[in-house]
Amino acid sequence: MDARTYVASVAEESLGLAAGSLKPETVPDELVSGFSSALRGEATAGAEGPLLERLMLSPVLAAARDAALSEDGYLVRKARWPGAAPFAVCLTHDVDNISRPRSHLWRTRSRFSAPELVAGLLGLVSLYDNVKLLAKGEGSRGFHSSFYYLSSNYPLGAVRPESDRIRASGWDVGLHGDFGTHDSQEKMDEAVTRFSGAMGFRPTGLREHYLRFDFAKSWPIMEAAGFDYDTTVGTNDRLGFKIGMASPFHPPDGAWSPMNLLELPLVLMDTTLWGYLKRSEEEGFSDSLRMMKDVEDVEGLFTLLWHQEAVRMKGGRIYWRLLDEIARRGCFVGSGAEISRWWRSRSTPLVKRGNLIRLDGQPPHGLVLRLNLAEGRTPRVSSGSIERRGDEYLVRPEGPDFALEVDH
Secondary structure, X not given: OOHHHHHHHHHHHHHOXXXXXXXXXXXXXXXXXXXXXXXXXXXXXXXXXXXXXXXXXXHHHHXXXXXXXXXXXXXXXXXXXXXXXXXXXXXXXXXXXXXXXXHHHHHOHHXXXXXXXXHHHOOOOOOOOOHHHHHHHHHHOOOOOEEEEEOOOOOHHHHHHXXXXXXXXXXXXXXXXXXXXXXXXXXXHHHHHHHHHHHXXXXXXXXXXXXXXXXXXXXXXXXXXXXXXXXXXXXXOOOOOOOOOOOOEOOEOOOOOEOOOEEOOOOXXXXXXXXXXXXXXXXXXXXXXXXXXHHXXXXXXXXXXXXXXXXXXXXXXXXXXXXXXXXXXXXXXXXXXXXXXXXXXXXXXXXEEOOEEEEOOOOOOOOOEEEEEOOOOEEEEEOEEEEEEOOXXXXXXXXXOOEEEEEO
8 A cells, every 4th residue: 555545545534435435546645745744743734723634625525525426416425423413522631640749739839729729738638639520520511531541650559449430430541651652662561561460451542641752663562562542643832733633543554554553633732731831721711612613623533631630720620611612512522432432433334336325334323424415316215314404414324224325
């Protein structure tokens, strides 16, 4: 496989097009070169926005729609998110620390409200261990998230009881890669072994500490270690889209073949707002909403990193306002594991045979097909339902006997 064929496969999967409908020779040079540069870690022009996503929507999707309507009389594609939600949010938390001494609390007392500082100093509450608090607040809104634990920074035995409890309730627990794991297979394997032995299960999700990443080494190391997904690739000192992407994709190996590993690009980290850019709470909230809107504009994935130790602090406490805003927007919300499961199940091939459209396998729960028709065409569906919404139809497949037919 070459770069152009790889990019065509990524675009076809991301846009939800029928299998084989996007030919490599039709992929714009700008998209191929943009992917090639981004996946080598080179600066992406327009990285302040999801540039590659925009190129996939226009001209790639726009050209595919025009061609399909002209040649077939219809265009059908899989909606990106369950129920055709406008975009998705992936909630994640790095667990860098779980405790601090009273001397540290007093030295950093301006970070906390007076009542919580007093409670922390008296030992009535642990201001740096907020996993239970986060799970309770997210659960009350119907959300799950991911927590990534370091294998060497604190005794994992101390966090295992809470980890077991939240995992049993649907939360995702993964590895926060220790120093050196991003460019050393040996150190990665050691970290996975430590984590597995202490926590009682092998981690399937990963984020590297301090977002350390080597474009030549990190993905192959993660793939060899057996991770299902990674969510490291993002910026820490500025707002932006490090590789111009805001949706999941399978990184390529050295021969441009997609890995099994799924990358969930990181869009926003809390410490970028407070640690690097020195934003006020209102400025940080506005920045967060702007980044979310950039993702919504391309039907993408807003992967949010909010350190668990920060939610009681100034700045970090706006997390609850962000959750309420996310709930208001009607998007799909999940942990890293939930996003990965959806994206992989959505990859069930959409097969076109003339005017008949089927799925090559059981439709995943929540899958919606988006259908555009040329004038004079009429859709019929078996083992499913169909509704008109604006200038398109939403088709909901049900069961393995689903079929969609477009009549003249």
